[in-house]
Amino acid sequence: MSNEANEIKPSHIAAARLKMAIAEREGKTVPEWISDLAGRDLADPNKPVDQNPGSSGDPGHLEKPQADPGHGHAPGGGVPGEDPEDASAAKQEGIDSQEAEALAAAYHLGLSLEVKGDVEGARTAYQQVVDSGHPEYAPQAANKLGHLLQGQRDPEGAQAAYQEAINSGDPETAAVAASGLGYLLLMQGDVEGARAAYRRAIESGKPETAAMTTNNLGHLLEEQGDLEGARAAYQQAIESGQANVAAVAANNLGHLLHIQGDVEGARAAYQQAMSEQSEYASLAATNLGHMLQGQGDVEGARTAYQQAIESEHPEYTAQAAYNLGHMLRDLGDTQGARTAYERAIESGHLRYAALAAFELEELLRGRGDDLGAELVRQSAIRSTIPTELTPTD
Helix, strand or coil, X not given: CCHHHHCCCHHHHHHHHHHHHHHHHHCCCHHHHHHHHHCECCCCCCCECCCCCCCCCCCCCCCCCCCCCCCCCCCCCCCCCCCHHHHHHHHHHHHHHHHHHHHHHHHHHHHHHHHHXXXXXXXXXXXXXXXXXCCCHHHHHHHHHHHHHHHCCCHXXXXXXXXXXXXXXXXXXXXXXXXXXXXXHHXXXXXXXXXXXXXXXXXXXXXXXXXXXXXHHHHHHHHCCCHHHHHHHHHHHHCCCCHHHHHHHHHHHHHHHHHCCCHHHHHHHHHHHHHCCCCHHHHHHHHHHHHHHHCCCHHHHHHHHHHHHHCCCCCHHHHHHHHHHHHHHHCCCHHHHHHHHHHHHHHCCCCHHHHHHHHHXXXXXXXXXXXXXXXXXXXXXXXXXXXXXXXXX
């Protein structure tokens, strides 16, 4: 099968969307729809699928192109002078291309259904692609199926799907699936199985997957009390050259060093994470602020918290603003605390906005500002209740 036949092209996706719309009008099941796209029953490849049933006037069906008589076509459908083997190969390539289109579309259908929350539909779509045995799409679908089933708390099904992806021979997908399997086994309490799966992903040589899995291995080792092994794994992930992974690993290393009492080493690790172009830089800034606050370094903590706040990250901005407000309140800086608390409230974060509102309301009432306290309470209610639940006049 040629690489061109395997490639997912924009034309494949466009055609799939058209056929999906038609199939939806006909009320077809996912397996029926996929078989129609492939031009044959993928469960029984030798059985063709009639793609033009019923009347040609039915807008719910695609018309099959008709041969134009009088253009030199032989009665058998061939072309005079054409080598039968070449004709057969060309026909097979056309079938392979159509099947590739069907499987690409089916895979994307699974992704779409999963996002929409249609777990059974997504599972059916992925399983159809897995069952096809296609060398490119089946491993990808198996990995996605494993992740889906893991989320549905079906560990046996997830493990079987991950294992199928690992055994597929597709090195990229096998590495990702091995990493997923490692996490699944760890959650199941199979530490040795998890370690072996992680090692397989790391040894795959796939840079991003290997780096993230090395970080995950570090977490496993830390949980098992092998702090030196964890430290080495985190350091290896930091040096991987993968910015997002490096930020996560540096943050984890900072936490590990902090609990070991190595404040300077932890500060350096957190600052390294903060220097990466990654969303996890704001998490590291928040953690650094918390550590420095505990060390009595108010200015250092304020600076770190402020960097996290300025990141505008939906999670860590709120947490850092709340932490800063709490620290400044304890230091007697009422105005600074109020400003920080208000920033946390504005975020609408369910946890930190509520905590900030409670503490700011308490702070204002303690200063005799009952009106200000009531305004804070009302503001917090508006910012933390989802819009669709807010009463309207």
